[in-house]
Amino acid sequence: MALYSLFKTLAFRFDPEKIHDSALNAFERTPAIARIFSCVPFNKKYQISSESLQWNFPIGLAAGLDKNARALPFFENLGFGSVEVGTVTLKPQIGNPKPRVFRLPEAQSLRNSMGFPSAGAEFVKKKLQAYQGKLCIGVNIGKNKETSVADTPQEYATLYELLAPHAHYMIINISSPNTPGLRDFQKIEMLESILSAVTKKQKSCPRPLFIKISPDINETDLDDILSLVQKYSLQGLVATNTTIRTDLGAGGISGQLLKDKAHTIHELILRKTKHLPHFTLIGVGGFSDWSDVVRFWKNGGKYIQIYSSFIYQGPTILKDIQENIEGNLKKYQLNSLEELLKRPEILKQL
Numbered sequence: 001m002a003l004y005s006l007f008k009t010l011a012f013r014f015d016p017e018k019i020h021d022s023a024l025n026a027f028e029r030t031p032a033i034a035r036i037f038s039c040v041p042f043n044k045k046y047q048i049s050s051e052s053l054q055w056n057f058p059i060g061l062a063a064g065l066d067k068n069a070r071a072l073p074f075f076e077n078l079g080f081g082s083v084e085v086g087t088v089t090l091k092p093q094i095g096n097p098k099p100r101v102f103r104l105p106e107a108q109s110l111r112n113s114m115g116f117p118s119a120g121a122e123f124v125k126k127k128l129q130a131y132q133g134k135l136c137i138g139v140n141i142g143k144n145k146e147t148s149v150a151d152t153p154q155e156y157a158t159l160y161e162l163l164a165p166h167a168h169y170m171i172i173n174i175s176s177p178n179t180p181g182l183r184d185f186q187k188i189e190m191l192e193s194i195l196s197a198v199t200k201k202q203k204s205c206p207r208p209l210f211i212k213i214s215p216d217i218n219e220t221d222l223d224d225i226l227s228l229v230q231k232y233s234l235q236g237l238v239a240t241n242t243t244i245r246t247d248l249g250a251g252g253i254s255g256q257l258l259k260d261k262a263h264t265i266h267e268l269i270l271r272k273t274k275h276l277p278h279f280t281l282i283g284v285g286g287f288s289d290w291s292d293v294v295r296f297w298k299n300g301g302k303y304i305q306i307y308s309s310f311i312y313q314g315p316t317i318l319k320d321i322q323e324n325i326e327g328n329l330k331k332y333q334l335n336s337l338e339e340l341l342k343r344p345e346i347l348k349q350l
């Protein structure tokens with residue numbers, strides 16, 4: 001039995017959040033544990049980049065898994081190209097009552113209603129200051145539960161000011177289903193109030209800025225958000241967060257049960273933004289194998305994040321994607337992944 005399967009057999013006997021916390025403690029104390037798994041070696045040929053983002057590998061870790069930036073060296077050792085830290089709130093908060101993370105193993109999916117448990121911005125800032133590694137760090141920020149609608153724009157601006165100096169890119173999270181009223185900020189007037197406050201802070205600390213959106217958004221709201229992306233010169237979108245499925249219980253669903261919905265939104269966004277040369281989509285939601293990755297690339301996407309498939313497959317998923325990249329670079333006699341991504345006629349054959 002492969003090492004991660006063995007780990008999973010044991011780990012899945014425990015409450016998901018408890019085992020998650022214990023594992024993160026171990027990864028924080030001993031990042032070299034990563035080496036017991038088959039890791040992705042660092043190699044420039046796997047890098048992907050644009051004018052404002054450079055990842056050493058095309059797969060990043062999605063927000064929520066290392067909320068407080070505790071185990072960055074461990075995830076770097078595994079071979080991730082990026083970690084999106086957070087969601088970070090300004091003040092520490094404990095989030096919703098437990099249990100709040102549930103496995104749906106037959107569907108290779110998860111359901112969570114965490115509600116932004118966060119050690120707070122000051123704690124995360126110190127962790128980021130201490131990290132000196134090669135990961136491209138995104139910091140995903142969100143409002144405290146108790147913050148009023150009127151105070152929300154300033155709170156995002158303060159979070160940006162505190163954390164952007166320690167990040168390569170910043171993400172405004174307005175799409176978690178677990179903070180009451182948060183998704184209302186996907187509406188144009190409310191979102192504009194946040195963007196207007198945050199982008200003022202970009203002058204003293206310019207960082208590529210993204211909005212993380214829900215897969216449950218309608219096309220009109222998506223169009224409005226894309227118009228704001230242009231108006232405020234944002235870098236792009238992170239799509240998508242978890243989806244609401246009331247038939248499955250409270251909270252948000254991720255993994256295989258999200259895949260089709262996320263894919264539809266990715267296609268739509270990539271189609272609508274083809275003419276915007278600086279726009280970047282970070283695709284997340286249900287990616288679980290090489291064919292999902294290739295499908296996203298064929299549509300013009302580049303940067304991908306995973307969460308649920310990492311829980312179900314462990315580091316094997318990274319290794320599998322790396323071996324597929326390697327195999328195709330050899331087969332088509334290419335020097336780098338960037339070269340492959342520029343060859344639609346080859347991508348078509350994958």
Ligand SMILES: Cc1cc2nc3c(=O)[nH]c(=O)nc-3n(C[C@H](O)[C@H](O)[C@H](O)COP(=O)(O)O)c2cc1C
Nearest residue numbers: 062063064087112240241254255285286306307308
């Ligand atoms: C337990 C759990 C906690 C999450 N916490 C956050 C979070 O704090 N902020 C956020 O933007 N997304 C959060 N997410 C959403 C993921 O970042 C990602 O968007 C979603 O899981 C879809 O990706 P996947 O299908 O690969 O899991 C969380 C997801 C899970 C499963």
